Amino acid sequence: MDDQREIERKWQRRWEVERLLELDLDRVDPSRKFYNLVEFPYPSAEGLHVGHAYTYCGADTFGRFRRMQGRELFQPIGFDSFGIHTENYALKANQHPIRLTANTIENYRRQLRRLGAAFEWSREVVTSDPSYYRWTQWVFLQLYRAGLAYRAEAPVVWCPSCLTVLAYEQLEGDRCERCGTVVTERVMKQWFLRITAYADRLVDGLGSLDWPEVAKQIQRKWIGRRTGAEVRFEVPAVGQTLTAFTTRADTLFGATFVAIASSHPLAPRLTGATAVHPGTGAPLPVLAADYVMEGVGTGVVMGVPAHDQRDHGFALANGLPVVRVVEGGELPWTGEGRLVASGEFTGMA
Numbered sequence: 001m002d003d004q005r006e007i008e009r010k011w012q013r014r015w016e017v018e019r020l021l022e023l024d025l026d027r028v029d030p031s032r033k034f035y036n037l038v039e040f041p042y043p044s045a046e047g048l049h050v051g052h053a054y055t056y057c058g059a060d061t062f063g064r065f066r067r068m069q070g071r072e073l074f075q076p077i078g079f080d081s082f083g084i085h086t087e088n089y090a091l092k093a094n095q096h097p098i099r100l101t102a103n104t105i106e107n108y109r110r111q112l113r114r115l116g117a118a119f120e121w122s123r124e125v126v127t128s129d130p131s132y133y134r135w136t137q138w139v140f141l142q143l144y145r146a147g148l149a150y151r152a153e154a155p156v157v158w159c160p161s162c163l164t165v166l167a168y169e170q171l172e173g174d175r176c177e178r179c180g181t182v183v184t185e186r187v188m189k190q191w192f193l194r195i196t197a198y199a200d201r202l203v204d205g206l207g208s209l210d211w212p213e214v215a216k217q218i219q220r221k222w223i224g225r226r227t228g229a230e231v232r233f234e235v236p237a238v239g240q241t242l243t244a245f246t247t248r249a250d251t252l253f254g255a256t257f258v259a260i261a262s263s264h265p266l267a268p269r270l271t272g273a274t275a276v277h278p279g280t281g282a283p284l285p286v287l288a289a290d291y292v293m294e295g296v297g298t299g300v301v302m303g304v305p306a307h308d309q310r311d312h313g314f315a316l317a318n319g320l321p322v323v324r325v326v327e328g329g330e331l332p333w334t335g336e337g338r339l340v341a342s343g344e345f346t347g348m349a
């Protein structure tokens with residue numbers, strides 16, 4: 001076993017001495033260049049974890065394969081060391097992030113070299129270095145001037161342990177994916193980037209992209225474009241109209257209540273009021289519900305307990321009627337079927 005370690009050391013040293021992995025970018029033949037980029041690690045722990053080794057070895061194998069096919073490989077590496085991961089790690093270790101990060105990065109470098117991955121160390125990037133983040137700031141200013149960065153108050157998912165806002169995809173059920181703490185909701189004034197301005201282009205562009213279908217699906221799901229209808233419910237007693245967004249307008253006749261986010265500005269005035277069903281004219285109770293988020297859709301949900309899981313749970317808990325309008329299996333039935341009890345639409349698929 002000692003031999004193997006000695007052989008490894010010998011060849012890694014030789015790669016370094018001969019600067020085998022360095023590439024003169026100005027002299028690369030454009031027809032042969034190959035840019036193999038991996039996501040840079042967050043140096044937010046004492047060292048690499050097995051997941052890093054797993055991904056980097058895979059990507060490195062691919063890069064080496066390309067080089068053996070005659071491509072001029074540029075395979076950069078760096079450290080994503082500016083942000084919440086580093087900040088939380090520094091808090092936990094009770095050390096200044098600048099010093100801590102420098103030490104941690106040194107250890108990551110040592111470990112990444114030992115993996116034998118063919119990274120281009122001469123062009124390493126460290127995102128907490130001012131020479132790097134001045135460009136982050138520059139990009140932010142361009143976004144701000146273009147109206148794509150703005151401040152607003154909005155409810156967010158908050159992890160009381162990580163002390164940070166989480167995206168929905170960072171949740172596992174109602175828990176933070178990093179620390180397992182049950183999350184809460186908070187209203188906060190914060191910076192937003194208007195990425196939704198590009199949502200349609202992003203979704204449409206995926207079609208012509210040479211990516212595995214599974215990766216494209218993840219993107220589509222993340223962008224979350226939904227096609228549906230807005231349904232208006234009049235609330236005559238207070239002279240207001242509530243607009244609900246739904247992807248299942250076909251289940252309209254099964255609506256037995258209207259739910260609004262508890263943080264909705266109209267919630268205090270409307271709770272206990274009655275809305276009018278736009279199809280039947282029947283009175284529907286308006287109720288504040290925790291499962292309706294103000295920042296999602298319109299913050300108003302048409303409650304169709306027979307054909308939506310969350311509406312169903314809420315209706316059962318509050319003794320609201322459950323009216324089936326789509327034929328099919330056990331309730332709540334979210335599949336397809338023929339419409340029943342739906343006025344002039346009854347019998348349609």
Ligand SMILES: [Zn+2]
Nearest residue numbers: 159162176179
């Ligand atoms: Zn957490």
